[in-house]
Amino acid sequence: MTSIGLEEIEGVVQGHRDGHGFVSPDDGSPDIYLPPNEMRAVLHRDHVKVRVVRHDKRGRPEGRVVEIVQRPPHPIIGRLLHEGGIWLVAPEDKRYGQDVLIPKQGIGEAKAGEVVVVELTEPPALYGQPIGRVREVLGDIDDAGMEIEIAVRKYGVPHEFSAPAMAEARALPDTVRPADKAGRVDLTDVPLCTIDGEDARDFDDAVYCEPAVVTGRGKKPNGWRLLVAIADVSHYVKTNSPIDVDAYDRATSVYFPRRVIPMLPEKLSNGLCSLNPDVDRLCMVCDMLVTANGDVHAYQFYPAVMHSHARFTYTEVAAILANTRGPEAAKRKARVKDLENLHDVFRALLKARHARGAVDFDTVETQIIADESGRIERIEPRTRNDAHRLIEECMLAANVSSADYILGSKHAGLFRVHEGPTPEKMELLRAYLKALGLGLSISDEPHPSEFQRIAEATKDRPDAEQIHMMLLRSMSQAIYTPTNSGHFGLGYEAYTHFTSPIRRYPDLLVHRVIKAILQDRKYQLPDLPTPGEAHEKLTRRLKKQSASRRRDEGAPPKRLSEELLGWEAAGLHCSANERRAEEASRDVESWLKCKYMKEHLGEVFNGTVTAVTTFGLFVTLNELHVEGLVHITELGGEYFRFDEVRQELRGERTGIRYIIGSKVRVQVSRVDLDGRKIDFRMVSENDELPARPPRDRAGSAAAEGRAGNTAKPAKSAKSAKAGGRAARPPRADGEGPSRQAMSPIQALKASLKKATGRAKKSSKPRKTRR
Template identity: 75%
Template sequence: MKEKPILLTEFEGQVNGHRDGHGFVVRDDGQPDVYLPPNEMRAVLHRDRVKVQVVRQDRRGRPEGRVTEIVGRSSAPIIGRLLQESGVWLVAPEDKRYGQDVLIPKGAMGQAQPGQVVVVELTEPPALYGQPVGRIKEVLGEIDDPGMEIEVAVRKYGVPHEFSDAALAQARALPDKVRAADKKHRIDLTDVPLVTIDGEDARDFDDAVYCEPAKVGRGKGWRLLVAIADVSHYVETGEAIDIDAYERATSVYFPRRVIPMLPEKLSNGLCSLNPEVERLCMVCDMLINAQGDIHAYQFYPAVMFSHGRLTYTEVAAILQNTRGHEAQQREALVPHLLNLHDVYRGLLEARKRRGAVDFETTETQIVCNEVGQIEKIVPRTRNDAHRLIEEAMLAANVCSAEFIQHGKHPGLFRVHEGPTPLKIDILRQYLKALALPYSVSDEPTPLEFQQIATATGDRPDALQIHQMLLRSMSQAIYSPNNEGHFGLAFEAYTHFTSPIRRYPDLLVHRVIKCILGERKYSLPNLPTPGEAQLKLAKRLADRVKPPAPGDKPVRAKKPNAELLAWQAAGLHCSANERRADEASRDVEAWLKCKYMREHLGEEFSGKVSAATSFGLFVTLDSMYVEGLVHITELGGEYYRFDEARQELRGERTGMRYALGTPVRVQVSRVDLDGRRIDFRLVREGEELVARALRDKKGGSAAVAGEGGSTRAARKRKPKAGEAGPSAQPGPSGIWSGGKPAGKPAGRGAGSSAGKSRKGKR
């Protein structure tokens, strides 16, 4: 069959480097990324802008390109460690996507010392036969200095971490407390016992709640008040603080440190709903019937007085025992907390009727000591107090979305689309491979997912099944086009409840105020979307479903300037939310790697959290740390990877490793720079293989966890530095074995669970 000729058309885009030496060009037109082989990456660096020609298809069918022109060099600084090799000074980038060390002339070293972490500014770009040259712009300190991982991450991901002088000056000029003039045209709620309920380590308080019984229609119900900090009163569109807040788009949470969206005077002071002080707020005042349905609502600006700063642990204890010590300490508030619990149960019933997806997953919290080192990693436990606040916030967010829709005013919705056809197909194959009597339709509803989760909740492989259900979901984004929220089963949903730490919430507040005042809110002039926004726009374009055969073509309306501005704002906020999550995960992965360096050679029990063609990712039971058991560490066996079942199966023994399979591993290698932890399988794994062989000879199936036979497989060539197989593999599949016992398993990957905040959805 003749290959189709490749049209040598030039495309422009941004280089995205890979730690293995090759790279990709993310095209501006949203078409598939163009692969750049290592030789094409010698004259460019990660984040450079280039023009490329597609010259061929590589072995995996990807378009492969040749750089024809370097349009622009990235101005982002490079962070790395200063090293001396053979009398030459160089900086090894911390971000391995850069692929090349930076040469540092002797006169460009400043005060930096060998081994220190520094920020480098390029003075000469790389060439085909020459490394990049730079000068040291800033010395961050020693690699083991407390908080160094955060200093690296904020620069590595381009997180703004210093407020402009103009923003700080504006913050200093703000009052220390609510003034009489600020209270004009506001409802006085200071006598209403509103309270905040947050975690023990919370410092900014966005939301306060109050509930009382009420007659709704002809039946009983509740009146629920959700009061949210009125940030928009102090932060006006286009001012210095607003410009800085928009650039950040979100607060970034690290262990022991927060990079706030707003200056501290606002985030922890004037806007925070601190106890026993007056604060300005925007209120969503709702009437909810006995079935948990929102019967009516209204929005209004108010002034409030928090009657208590409560914690989740404290409220849960009060709800469990209204005569206990905690209840005695908060005696006046106990009746109102019981009302909140009652309305929560009603809202929970409504949630079940909607069919909203609700998977219980394990989230972790890193507990650090005074110098920033991990003391322990513990699971975050969710109690009724967490769920109570979550349901109250969801109700307020739904009312906000509906209010904006009815007001026919543009705004940002929180959009969560259903799974793509590809993900639906993968999920169907997986459920079929497990012989489960469940499937999903072509246009699945959240209820279908929730029914599968509920029906399989008691199975030993429930974790495995629920993880696959989660993986089939899309990521939520901000968009002016309301497409509903699939996971929560809402037709319209937005974010209203956290304007201290999320810019979309601040925009929603401004829009609601303008609708109340019968005015129009106009966004300021926004900058051109950057690399992250363009990547996100491309991913969103890929989600669009092609028209079915026979469908009439629909002529898309050309968006006007106003809608384009809101789309740009949505892309910006969504991309910076991803940036914050990536920076947080990077820091947590670094801390976990550093923590596990102290446990090299030790053995732990764990469970398989992912199966791939090159090995198993295992999460330790006691430490909640994930590492890789490389395929060569699974014993002398030939393994096939079954994508449908998400498992590895041994050809000789029939041994299977799938999600949730219990194993025992030894920590064999930790790569701090690469954020990677490698395990090797020990004892139990070897015993299981021996038992599998005995069972197979006896004619019975051998299973490590749930699973079945496989057919599809892929062959993997060993990388440089990895041992190859001790025997030739068959026509397809992977051979495990051939490496001396106790040696590192090659390159793995560290992983960590991101920190959860209420209202994240």
């Protein structure tokens, strides 16, 4: 527990849409709660010093800000409003908690109602709001693609290449030149082919397989030769070049519905590096011999030049493998045998996967289908067939071989590490499994096969989905790091990413390391720029997770060499940008789903409970594949108690239980576009439903506290009511005193008058002692 005293703790402010906030300490210690009055003079993402002043009844620390160490020059995105003669911007990211005043001379060409990017000129104070000026006008909120324009700025995703990078890209050739082929193995006669989705535009991997004699001296094939050819991005993107600097800054491509923000300029990602059919392309090859049991018996890496003989889609390959005499196979007659060989090696690799006990849960992902104007037509689940899994297993084999090659050479590099569950998560999982009476559990040092065994043993139970969800939640997130500790989920002692250098920077680094080893030299990681402010919180979060894990294991902090420190920084940067890309994509998808559901207000659907919390149920509609919240006060007029071990809400009077997987019937009651929230209400066959609920307002039904509802919430929901407005269960918050709120229009006018005519303020952060 953090003690009360004079100690000052540094950390980053994480705002909450309800006005309070948290400080995430840099040292990885538990978060410190900031009540609303402490948030008045700070902003979300400020780096501050705090002092713990008290603990709540659950032992959680509450802090007071004593110094603002750094205020990152981050832009704020929101809608420009004109109210009572005052111009202001309401931030789109509600974690900022305060509107930004805009003096008239700071409006520029913007018009009321438009979405703008604001630069702060005056920070907030205890009794004064932040002041800024419009830096960029994005357009109207209903413009096609506006949700993506907002997200890339909200999460700080680089979306424009630098002028030097574009100039370098333009200077590159359009085709592979004869000089580029020097010193490479010629594979142009090998019928390598690509297998990707229908809408794929960049092809970074190609495969080929043939029967081969792997072990013994006989002539009869007893295994396969598997070639995985990967686009040789490192040939064109040199270390420290302008394109390389931009690629490192992005670290990954970001995928949105109908739009991709690539890591590399289009000339490379869709052209010169993409393994397009019927053209020569440079590649790095992992050439493997695979046994009948699916073990990689031997491998070698080499640079090559290839010529893709076909561009397949997953759907097409699945159809051919299902019927080798069907119409799809007839169109690709020359390649059918090659696909059959790939299918054979896939089955062998799958056998090895089962033997090592790798975790293999089937999860449902959705995709948004939109028309040309951007309007959503439907949301449907992504179907995963044998073609998807075939490519996945081939890529896994190449990635494992890459990790083994780097380890064997004792060269530094980035590994993809997925550690096992923490002791805390293991205890929670054990308690859950015990409460279900399954007779199954996990050991103190679990192997992935234990998780897979539980999944297999429960797959036919009615609550299988709930059990598998709990197994998944006990896992850690995978990260990039130079310290190899294996991949728990896949059951590998060493694993890395080699197969997607067009869209992932770690893969590009792995290619460079492998090339250096082949040339009997050492790859020197360049001096990398400091990660952008926009994702510092993600880097800190990963550091915090690592520090927490070391504390749980009782291990002292590891001392890394100067070289490994550089690789560690690169790994943190790439991991943080990966999380940033995921959050930005998820934010856009949530916004689009909310917009889609506004057309279905008042309609009733069948759904499935996908999460149970202290404040209600998250339900996914079976037909539309959209998730929303049924607040606990919508469950009926009785007392519901949350059981964390069983992950259920149980009514004390009726004994009704809601668990993950429960089938329910709900009505779409409210949609909050700004908050990315969808609210449902539980209905039964006897309910009399209005044709359409009252017109949607800005706040969600949960945010409005369900005024007029006499249902008695569970005690456990008391402290989580604010959290009930989040799309997912947030951190628990505490209680704290608050100062009197500022008067509205008078305070705005006073602040604006004070700011008007003032000399242009520097955006340099000020140190403020309180």
